[in-house]
Amino acid sequence: MSSMMIDNNATPTTTIDWSDHNNEDSSIFDPSYTYSNDKYSCIVAFYHIHIVLNYIIFLSGLACLVTRLIPGISGKYNLHSWFGRIYILAMLWSTSVSLLINNEGLPTAVLVSFIAVMSGLTLGWILIIIYKQNINAEATQIVQKKLVTKLNMNGNEKKNKGSNTNKGEVINLDKMMNVATLEIVNSKTFAQRFFSLKAAHGILFFVSWMQIAGRIFNSGDGEFSCRTYPAFKPIFDANNKENNKLKLVPIHDPRWDEMPWSNGPATWALLIIMASIITAIVGGALFSLFFLWRSKKQTKERINQTVISMISSSLKDIEEEEDVKANNKDEKNNF
Known part of the structure; x- marks a missing residue:
């Protein structure tokens, strides 16, 4: 059995059993990787x-900060949100990759x-x-009121000036939503801005980002090697009563x-993925x-209900006309 004696300040020595690592398959002598128990x-x-x-996390977080402090930079492409998504995705992949270092x-x-960071x-x-x-719901209400007002005004103008009034006018809903959102944001007081979900979002993300930013500039000399190898704790070895052997x-x-x-x-992994x-x-x-079958069924039911309603309405109109004719005939006969 290959073993190594470790002197721990002249205290009882510990024997390390590495008899299973005398071949080229072992990573114990290779600093580029660690492979044990087929893992x-x-x-x-x-x-x-x-x-x-x-x-990427550091730079995307910095870009988020800049695009928020200078809103004009974000523009129509909403760069702040996209940099935020990059930040989250890079954090996800960084965390996953760290499992292998x-x-x-x-x-x-x-x-x-x-x-x-994660909280x-x-x-x-x-x-x-x-x-x-919340902002979208408020903006939607504002736009809805404006549209109702506009439609009512157009209806009145058509009655007064004819049916060609505002012909071809296009309503830009996106623009109206953006304008309404700006109205809501610009109407907020300092207290409403500072004590808000948006401010809390900024504070929390800044705290998250700062933990990474600090480590970026204190990550050592960049040298890295797989320098350790796992060993079983002696407490799980029934034959190691003195707890002085490591395997x-x-x-x-x-x-x-x-x-x-x-x-x-x-x-096996590919089969699971393909399955x-x-x-x-x-x-x-x-x-x-x-869902296609259900939608067709619902559409058919609506059509049938509409047809039945139209037929019922027509029959009712016919009955009313006949009643009117009958009443008129009775009145003539009375004269």
């Missing part, structure tokens, strides 16, 4: 991807900072959605044959057919 925990290439994504773990300070992002995003919904996690999972992907992990795609396509087709 990857560290790949150097993903560190560089992680850094690039963090710079694990060495010792994270310090408590970084964990607390990361809580601020600010989550709450800030939810608040701005609620804010936009490295084996390269390959001893229960590999029991795993659903034992015939090929990539093949999901096929299920979604078939399910989507079935739902589309169902």
Whole structure:
């Protein structure tokens, strides 16, 4: 058994068992990756991807700040919102990539900072959605009132000047909504602006962004290697009664044959992906057919109801005409 004796300040030594790592398959002597129990925990290439994504987070967050402080920059393309989406997506991918750059773990300070990152992002995003919904509802009411007023005015003008009045006039709803939104925003007081969902959104996202911005400029010398390898805790070894032996996690999972992907992990994953795609396509087709059938049925019912209503109305009119004729005839006979 290959072993290593570690002297811990002249205290009882600990034996490390790495007998399973004497072949070329082991990553214990390779700083570019860590592979144990048929699982990857560290790949150097993903560190560089992680850094690039963090710079995207930093720059997109900075762009969000600039486009908010100078609204004219955002323009008709709504750059502030798009930079915000880039920020969220880059954060998502950065978090995913970080799963493959694990060495010792994270310090408590970084964990607390990361809580601020994700909490600010989550709450800030939810608040701005609620804010936009509220603003949109208010703007819709304003536009609706303006349209009703405009239609009433046009109706009166047509009665007075003829049917050609305002012929060909186009109503730009997008422009009306934008104008109404500006009216709402510009009418707010300082207190309404500062103590608002929008302000809370900005504060929370700024706090989230600052945690990344600080780490960008304090990320070390840029050198990274997969320098650790996992070992089983001695407390889980029944034969290690003195807790003085460490056994490295084996390269390959001893229960590999029991795993659903034992015939090929990539093949298994692709089968799951393809099955999901096929299920979604078939399910989507079935739902589309169902809703198409239902809409046709509802349309047919509405048409039938309309026809029945028209026939009933016509019959009623005919009956009324016949009653009038009968009454007129009776009156003539009386004379």
